Amino acid sequence: MMDEKARRAALRKIPYGVTVVTVRAGDRVNGFAGSWVSQCSFSPPMIMLGVKRAGLSYELLDQGRIFVLNVLGKDQAEIAEKFFHPVEYTDSQIAGLAYSRGVTGAPILKDAAAYVECEVERIFNIGGDHDVVVGRVVDAGFDRDEEPLTLANTGWQYGG
Amino acid sequence: MMDEKARRAALRKIPYGVTVVTVRAGDRVNGFAGSWVSQCSFSPPMIMLGVKRAGLSYELLDQGRIFVLNVLGKDQAEIAEKFFHPVEYTDSQIAGLAYSRGVTGAPILKDAAAYVECEVERIFNIGGDHDVVVGRVVDAGFDRDEEPLTLANTGWQYGG
Numbered sequence: 001m002m003d004e005k006a007r008r009a010a011l012r013k014i015p016y017g018v019t020v021v022t023v024r025a026g027d028r029v030n031g032f033a034g035s036w037v038s039q040c041s042f043s044p045p046m047i048m049l050g051v052k053r054a055g056l057s058y059e060l061l062d063q064g065r066i067f068v069l070n071v072l073g074k075d076q077a078e079i080a081e082k083f084f085h086p087v088e089y090t091d092s093q094i095a096g097l098a099y100s101r102g103v104t105g106a107p108i109l110k111d112a113a114a115y116v117e118c119e120v121e122r123i124f125n126i127g128g129d130h131d132v133v134v135g136r137v138v139d140a141g142f143d144r145d146e147e148p149l150t151l152a153n154t155g156w157q158y159g160g
Numbered sequence: 161m162m163d164e165k166a167r168r169a170a171l172r173k174i175p176y177g178v179t180v181v182t183v184r185a186g187d188r189v190n191g192f193a194g195s196w197v198s199q200c201s202f203s204p205p206m207i208m209l210g211v212k213r214a215g216l217s218y219e220l221l222d223q224g225r226i227f228v229l230n231v232l233g234k235d236q237a238e239i240a241e242k243f244f245h246p247v248e249y250t251d252s253q254i255a256g257l258a259y260s261r262g263v264t265g266a267p268i269l270k271d272a273a274a275y276v277e278c279e280v281e282r283i284f285n286i287g288g289d290h291d292v293v294v295g296r297v298v299d300a301g302f303d304r305d306e307e308p309l310t311l312a313n314t315g316w317q318y319g320g
Contacts, residue, residue, distance in 0.1 A: 002298065003301070006274075006301050007300035009300075009302040010231060010274035010300040011199055011207075011297070013273065013274045014177055014179070014197060014199060014229075014231065016175065016198065017173075017174055017175040019174075035198075036200055037174060037198065038174065038195075038208070039171055039174060039210065039319045040286065040290050040292050041210065041286060041287075041290050042288070042289055042290075042320070044287075045171065046286060046288050048198070050198060050199065050201065050208065071170060071173045071174065113173065114169065114170035114173050116167070116171060122284070122286060124292075126200065126201060126206060126208075126282060126294050128201025128206050129201050129202055132200050132284070132292060134284075134292065138162065139162050139163075140162060140170040142163075142166040142169040142170050142173075145169075148174070148175050160199075160205075
């Protein structure tokens with residue numbers, strides 16, 4: 001039998017960032033705090049996300065097929081925190097934060113240190129509680145060189 | 161046109177660990193330094209890896225369908241460095257480092273701070289230079305509570 005305590009502890013030793021993944025489908029917008037994020041190809045540049053199957057962001061990702069990975073600076077934990085739950089939005093604000101629209105129309109947080117905008121290439125149901133979403137990078141922006149927010153910075157956990 | 165410089169800079173802001181992923185197929189053993197690693201399901205616990213399509217480790221992963229994610233402590237960069245290229249191995253050592261065999265037979269580095277042993281569930285060709293390998297956690301061990309080695313610790317880059 002697997003030692004569940006060791007499993008949780010070992011999995012929690014994988015270092016993660018804390019980003020905000022913003023999504024849009026039609027005129028509906030949402031975002032979530034995303035840690036299960038990694039690049040998965042250089043050429044073409046692609047990233048993979050683990051995204052909870054149930055939930056509004058999953059639904060918008062599946063329908064809209066676009067997302068923006070908003071990279072936060074290490075002092076921006078309070079921005080990520082706003083996206084722990086579905087958020088309110090207007091044409092110019094999401095969760096009370098200003099955003100613009102990227103080339104795909106997906107929302108880009110104005111306060112992000114950097115962003116990577118993607119078109120969804122594939123969504124894989126892996127038989128777990130999250131799907132693996134693979135996106136091809138179609139645009140990116142870099143506002144400022146700052147240490148990125150990490151799970152370790154925040155003391156939050158998402159893993160185990 | 162996408163700003164390639166911004167794209168590289170933004171992608172490099174995603175925080176990563178540096179782990180050693182060890183693989184085995186039959187009596188062949190190898191390992192590689194892996195950063196594109198993330199959990200992708202809680203229940204059942206699964207992890208996803210971006211693995212370069214060409215290469216011995218990919219071949220062994222594809223054939224053996226097992227791997228171990230060896231989590232290193234922050235002062236163990238020199239261990240990861242040994243796995244930048246294919247390594248020599250015996251029944252008890254890989255790249256000159258002692259290993260044991262996990263429940264699947266995959267090698268576990270004795271010096272790892274923690275490890276997660278997986279059976280390969282799926283290998284997805286995503287049309288890039290890496291495949292997405294999804295593994296189901298079948299065993300794990302936790303040796304000591306140590307800050308994990310990160311790409312930021314080492315100053316190496318794998319992303320952009």
